[in-house]
Amino acid sequence: MRDAEKRDRGLLRVDVDECKGCGLCVEACPPKVIGMSERLNHYGYRTATYAGAGCTGCGICFMVCPEPGAITVLRIVHRNADEGHGVEPAIVGASECASN
Amino acid sequence: MRKQLMKGNEAIVRSAILSGCRAFYGYPITPASEITETAALYMPRAGGVFLQAESEVAAINMLYGAASAGVRAMTSSSGPGISLMQEGISYMAGAELPCVIADITRGGPGLGNIAAEQGDYHQVVKGGGHGNYRTIVLAPHSVQEMADLTALAFELADRYRNPVVLLADGFIGQMMEPVEFPQTAIxxxxxxxxxTGTEETRGNLVTSLHLDIDDLEAHQGHLEAKYRRAEKCEVRAEEWRTDDAEIVLTGYGIMGRILKAVAAEARAGGLKVGVLRPITLYPFPKLHFKRLAERARVFVVVEMSNGQMLEDVRLALNGVRPVEFLSRVGGNVPSHEEVLGFVREQARRTLPAREPEEERMANV
Amino acid sequence: MSSEMASEYAVSHGKAKAFYERYERKEELQHQTHFCPGCGHGQVHKMLAKAIDELGIQNRTILVGPVGCGVFTYNYFDVGNISAAHGRAPAVATGVKRSRPESIVIGYQGDGDLAAIGSAEILHAANRGENITVIFVNNAIYSMTGGQSAPTTLLGQKTTTTPDGRHTATEGYPLHVSELLATLEAPVYIERVGLGDNKQIAQATRAVRRTVENQVRGLGFSMVEVLSPCPTIFKMTPVEAQRWVRDVMEKTFPLGVFRDRTKDAQPRQLPEAGPALEEIPRILGVDIEGLPEGNAHAMEHAAEELDLRVRVAGFGGQGVLLLGEVLAEAGLDAGLEVSWLPSYGPEIRSGTSNCHVRLARQPIDSPLVTQPTVLVAMNEPSLRKFHSSVRPGGWILYNGETFPSDCGREDVHVLAHSFTRVADELGDARAGNMVMLGALLEITAVLPEASIDAALRRLVKSPKWVALDERALARGRELYRESLQEVGHES
Structure with missing residues (x-):
């Protein structure tokens, strides 16, 4: 396991079946780590795609996304009690979301 | 003395509260305002809701809300206000919500006047709103029936999950007669x-929207089945000395009362006259008419409207007997004397024995 | 990504629990909303769902959906759902909240729904201070019907019904609903927010939560107006539409809090439970125990054919209706069948007024008295209107010194007197009706005095008036008896 200091604070998942490719998240993302997929999803939309690194876990992409569950933002859970993110550590392993 | 003297409009509200009604939303209009006023007085005391709405449109939609929340609810109005409520009535029929609407009719069209007329028959009995739906319509003819049929209206509204209209003219609403009420509240x-905003009802949905065409057709089929059931089970009419009647007089509400007086006097003069008074206007007592047609030679429809119920009588009889029509409108009431004269004239014209076939030809 | 990695991250922003897992709107598309890409409705839905989650009110929430693009709220929100007619959500919400005050009732409406067809309903719900939450999504256009103009359409904005742009001369000005409602006293919270950029969206999220929270706290009417993009109808990309909201729409509809009385507002108390069912008949005054015994025993020997048909007519204010009421009430007290029917028509507010009263042994068929046995005419116009209708052998009581000769009939009895003057001498001219009733009672000699007395006390609340009316009734009886003596002298 790598040292938490060196890892991204956030992580982004996009449900490709729910995303309609409006691109609002791409525009809204402060670190600009979201792009559009080359491939179309089942409904014929290009979908939002996480660049794979650089997410701060700010959650802005989630709030600008018009779909209830197309985007899920995760934040790193610090094992020590000084993180102050207010994140509930119990919700983990959201592998039901199709990610890309 | 176990009865009390009361206006029909006041009796409606008392009966409604005894029947478990706990929400009243209305807008004042002559000649129905006493209903709103009486509800304003008693509904809060009975632990219910009273609200004078900003319009009849709002009132019927407040009823929609109250009925969605599972509360027995009612409103009252008259012609012009009922016109405004038609939107909400259609929505309630579509969403299968029960409610009771008292229509104390007045003169129309438009502003018309505030005198008693029966011109709301079409808009209430035939369903004045959009879409394939029906309202059950009860037509009281006395203050006691105002009370009794209000109780029945709430029962039917719940049983059929459909709006029920109490259709009374201004006379029945404004007149005072002795009335008695059940001594237990429901x-x-x-x-x-x-x-209702609870865990148990969280998944519930009230809507009249069925976007899928087959879904809407199925929904309407379901509504139709309810109406067929009502037509089979809920027809009510009063017959007065029809056993041997050769002339059958028919009219609803206050006209039913006048027709009885006329029939009594006509009988004193040797004419075999009876009265068939529809109590449910929808479902219409078609079979009563058909049965009486076996003996009766002529039917006389008397209305305070221009031939609105007449159409239903003609449909019920389907041409097997002549149907004569007398009407006064604008607030005029066909008087006892006027109707009696008309009946005597019909007797002269119709009663010399003729074969039905010959009779039908004569009417062509 | 490996599960090993994911196990060290936790969801911080995910789908709200207030949403259904799947949307059973159609066979297909069960994990997508029906909204177009970039539609503001989706964002507002998420804000609302988040607020419901955070406030822990999912079970208590009742969402009243609109007609418009937001019509399918019930497909998405796992709460109690009611869909309202176009514009009527505030009225429907009122009906729900008043009967279920412990529920959280949220109306969701677009600008066509709320600002045009439902302008009366929102205005009055706000003015009553209904303790409801209103989410008002304003995108300056009718989107669902294909881009017609709305009351909120901007000046110059082209729509399918303002093809050359909105002009003040023909379509007036954009309607500022938040500012309008903020002129009312009752609302506790009104804010306009936008979906124009990240910052606006964050503020909108807080405002939506606040309007819901206000209701949870019982504070009263709260509304948030959300300026929202419609990329499809605007014919813009989602990002362009978003920026248009910020850069163009906001110039017409400035953002901000227009009303905040949440600090002063007193939380509303839930209404007390209603009375026990057994109490209801008494509350309504219909319990048998509360009804008088009556004096039917005094009428045991009355004739079976007893059938008194009275028409009372006069000017409004002469006590026409009360005279009839006392007569009918007394008849009921005496165990008779009775009916009382007021006249109806243009004279209800002024001019002549009249009523029909019947008292009989047998059930009363028609309550209309077209041929009275007694006509009580309180003035000359009334006499002229009805004198010819009196049945042969009947009576006319006329309130006047001299009976007009052209109204004379051979076949009816007449008692003409200035009953009003008599009443005036007794203390108040307004008791003239009771003087006439006294005469009528003496003439007809049907009702026991005990019944008259009981009826008077039931209908006249003031003891002073009861006393005066009793004197008036007695004087009326005397007048009739005196008239008999006069006739006796003459003959």
Missing amino acids: APRQPEYAV
Whole structure:
């Protein structure tokens, strides 16, 4: 396991079946780590795609996304009690979301 | 003395509260305003809601809300206000929400006047709103029936999950007669479809929207089945000395009362006259008419409107007997004397024995 | 990504629990909303769902959906759902909240729904201070019907019904609903927010939560107006539409809090439970125990054919209706069948007024008295209107010194007197009706005095007036008896 200091604070998942490719998240993302997929999803939309690194876990992409569950933002859970993110550590392993 | 003297409009509200009604939303209009006023007085005391709405449009939609929340609810109005409520009535029929609407009719069209007329028959009995729906319509002819049929209206509204209209003219609403009420109040069970803001009702949905065409057709089929059931089970009419009647007089509400007086006097003069008074206007007592046609030679329809119920009588009889029509409108009432004269004239014209075939030809 | 990695991250922003897992709107598309890409409705839905989650009110929430693009709220929100007619959500919400005050009732409406067809309903719900939450999504256009103009359409904005742009001369000005409602006293919270950029969206999220929270706290009417993009109808990309909201729409509809009385507002108390069912008949005054015994025993020997048909007519204010009421009430007290029917028509507010009263042994067929046995005419116009209708052998009581000769009939009895003057001498001219009733009672000699007395006390609340009316009734009886003596002298 790598040292938490060196890892991204956030992580982004996009449900490709729910995303309609409006691109609002791409525009809204402060670190600009979201792009559009080359491939179309089942409904014929290009979908939002996480660049794979650089997410701060700010959650802005989630709030600008018009779909209830197309985007899920995760934040790193610090094992020590000084993180102050207010994140509930119990919700983990959201592998039901199709990610890309 | 176990009865009390009361206006029909006041009796409606008392009966409604005894029947478990706990929400009243209305807008004042002559000649129905006493209903709103009486509800304003008693509904809060009975633990219910009274609100004078900003319009009849709002009032009927407040009823929609109250009925969605599983509460027995009612409103009252008259012609012009009922016109405004038609939107909400259609929505309630579509969403299968029960409610009771008292229509104390006045003169129309437009502003018309505030005198008693029966010109709301079409807009109430035939359904004045959009879409394939029906309202059950009860037509009281006395203050006692105002009370009794209000109780029945709430029962039917719940049983059929449909709006029920109490259609009375200004006379029945404004007149005072002795009336008695049941001595026990009812607490109706909360319907299972209600949306009440609890965990148990969280999944419930009240809507009249069915976007899928087959879904809407199926929904209408379901509504139709209810109406067929009502037509089979809920027809009510009063017959007065029809056993041997050769002339059958028919009219509803206040006209039913006048027709009885006329029939009594006509009988004193040797004419075999009876009265058939529809109590349910929808479902219409078609079979009563058909049965009486076996003996009767002529039917006389008397209305305070221009031939609105007449159409239903003609449909019921389907041409097997002549149907004569007398009407006064604008607030005029066909008087006892006027109707009696008309009946005597019909007797002269019709009663010399003729074969039905010959009779039908004569009417062509 | 490996599960090993994911196990060290936790969801911080995910789908709200207030949403259904799947949307059973159609066979297909069960994990997508029906909204177009970039539609503001989706964002507002998420804000609302988040607020419901955070406030822990999912079970208590009742969402009243609109007609418009937001019509399918019930497909998405796992709460109690009611869909309202176009514009009527505030009225429907009122009906729900008043009967279920412990529920959280949220109306969701677009600008066509709320600002046009439902302008009366929102205005009055706000003015009553209904303790409801209103989410008002304003995108300056009718989207669902294909881009017609709305009351909120901007000046110059082209729509399918303002093809050359909105002009003040023909379509007036954009309607500022938040500012309008903020002129009312009752609302506790009104804010306009936008979906124009990240910052606006964050503020909108807080405002939506606040309007819901206000209701949870019982504070009263709260509304948030959300300026929202419609990329499809605007014919813009989602990002362009978003920026248009910020850069163009906001110039017409400035953002901000227009009303905040949440600090002063007193939380509303839930209404007390209603009375026990057994109490209801008494509350309504219909319990048998509360009803008088009556004096039917005094009428045991009355004739079976007893059938008194009275028409009372006069000017408004002469006590026409009360005279009839006392007569009918007394008849009921005496165990008779009775009916009382007021006249109806243009004279209800002024001019002549009249009523029909019947008292009989047998059930009363028609309550209309077209041929009275007694006509009580309180003035000359009334006499002229009805004198010819009196049945042969009947009576006319006329309130006047001299009976007009052209109204004379051979076949009816007449008692003409200035009953009003008599009443005036007794203390108040307004008791003239009771003087006439006294005469009528003496003439007809049907009702026991005990019944008259009981009726008077039931209908006249003031003891002073009861006393005066009793004197008036007695004087009326005397007048009739005196008239008999006069006739006796003459003959």
